[in-house]
Amino acid sequence: MTNVLSVEDLEVTFALHESEVRAVNDLSFTLRQGETLAVVGESGSGKSQAFLAIMGLLAQNGRATGRALLGDVDLLNMPAGRLDAYRGRDIAMIFQDPMTSLNPSLRVRTQLSEVLVRHQGIEQEQATREAVAMLERVGIPEPAKRANAYPHELSGGMRQRVMIAMALLCKPKILIADEPTTALDVTVQAQMLDLFKNLTRDFGTALVMITHDLGVVAGLADRMMVMYGGRAVEKGTVDQLFYKPRHPYTLGLLHSTPHVAVRAKRLDPIQGLPPSLERLPTGCAFHPRCAFRFERCFAERPPLLDAGDGRLKACWYEGPLDYEEVA
């Protein structure tokens, strides 16, 4: 399968008063046409900042280096003005809270049709028709009526559908979804995950699902990248990482996740807290919380290397991890 996005050596730094903090380090990955890639990590792992950087949406004091190739176009090294030609057309992003991404003073139909007028130069009337058709496609009942609503008149689930509709209007090659279901009720979340599955299949869109919820990942993603302290620590297929994690952090996340079908006596959490990016531990950033650490982990940072079967891990420990049945 062809790659729709190749990210190489992405670094994201933020200038603070007298110092600099690195949110993303040395991140490289590819996204294949039509696949769903889950990016999993806890707060401060850099999972959101990496993709905000690719979209050119970093905060004022943020800076990104490296390359993000969309075909032969490098999204990271182009003037902001030119980026607008690709954003929304080839690559789109949706967020956890749709209310912050929708303009509260414009009707839904105006916000949606604007995307088409701008990117495809089609006239207003047809743009509105296509917008309403897309609202119907994402499962909004009475789409013509809802198109006339303002965002505050819609429920949280409906707003998230409007966001998805807007993101998909130009049939982008890539859709980045940052915790899109976290704020939703569980029955609505299930509807949204279903919708993502159908839409990526029908439009051939590659989906990046940024989340901390392994339950969301399991049913939806093909491949998965686990991040910790601003770096990728393990990459592979979803089955590989769920059933045979090779990085102790991946294993720890799985053991920390309660399972609805099984009432375990105790969860087996990771000790300690996720690190502050301003004070990352030496060597492997995970070593203070790791049950498998040894001397080398304190001093040297493990590189992300081939661990067989096309998967990658950044860990010095080569012995067997204790694979208790997680599921």
Add this chain to the structure above:
Amino acid sequence: MPDLLTIDRLSKTFTISAGLFSQPLHLKALQDISFSVKQGETLGIVGESGCGKSTLGRCILQLLAPDEGRVLWLGEDIARLPDEAMRRKRQDLQIIFQDPLASLNPRLTVGEIIADPLRTLMPQLKSAERRQRVLRMMEAVGLLPEMINRYPHEFSGGQAQRIGIARALITEPKLIVCDEPVSALDVSVQAQILNLLADLKEQFGLTLIFISHNLSVVRHVSDRILVLYLGRMVELADGDELYEDPKHPYTRALLTAVPIPDPVRARQRNIDALVGEIPSPINPPSGCPFRTRCRYEIGLCAEQRPPLENAGGERLVACHRWRELGLEGGA
């Protein structure tokens, strides 16, 4: 085991202004809620937004006054107690909130925050004694003694939640209402706090009411589970029974919607997503509140609200059709 707490036909309605010249709206947050909590158990309360689960937690502690019904604590109705008497009762009943940082006073040190309930409830304690208690409690929840003079903003969410738990425990309460205590925390930290609550429950002989929208978490901690929908009880059952053989169509739908952290099972599973969204509690459907999203709806459901019926043992279910649906087997 004796009942520690009995909620008897509790109702709570909020009045919402709809603008200067409009009739105010009435939001029925809770209607006709009755259940008991046994000494030493963990009762989980689950439901989606607007089901009334947090309002219920606050009504139990009298942080909100219920409009109707009784809250019997060891047989005594605390819903009508004068403020001062209720304050003393809070020695026995405590609460932990969702957003740990927002529930801690930013101007007080950790030691002062944890000691705060003692000042009001046990003013006779000398300050050295109070400090001893605080340190003991900090150790129990996994905070280091040197943290006693630090301020809340220096702590992460998980540590702040430990401070909140220590504050709740300091009066040696019998019952703690945990309102979404781990929802704001990272996954790895969430598991630590769940284990901590389990340990403390054992150590102090606590009874817990655990309110959450996360069914996996509730399943993990609860002995019995109460399911709410639009302010009404739809099912109450032993945890294993509820998850293995849900009787109410809403409980079934909730359970099938929970994401499973297991790729093969998740792919095989046919997510039979509920259609639509939760109706507004300002204008709930007639009859059964769930009928607008229920695939088993019949004419009767719109006409009559299903009574809460005994479904064997101590199980309760509010559905006109639970008997016939049960014959089809579990979800």
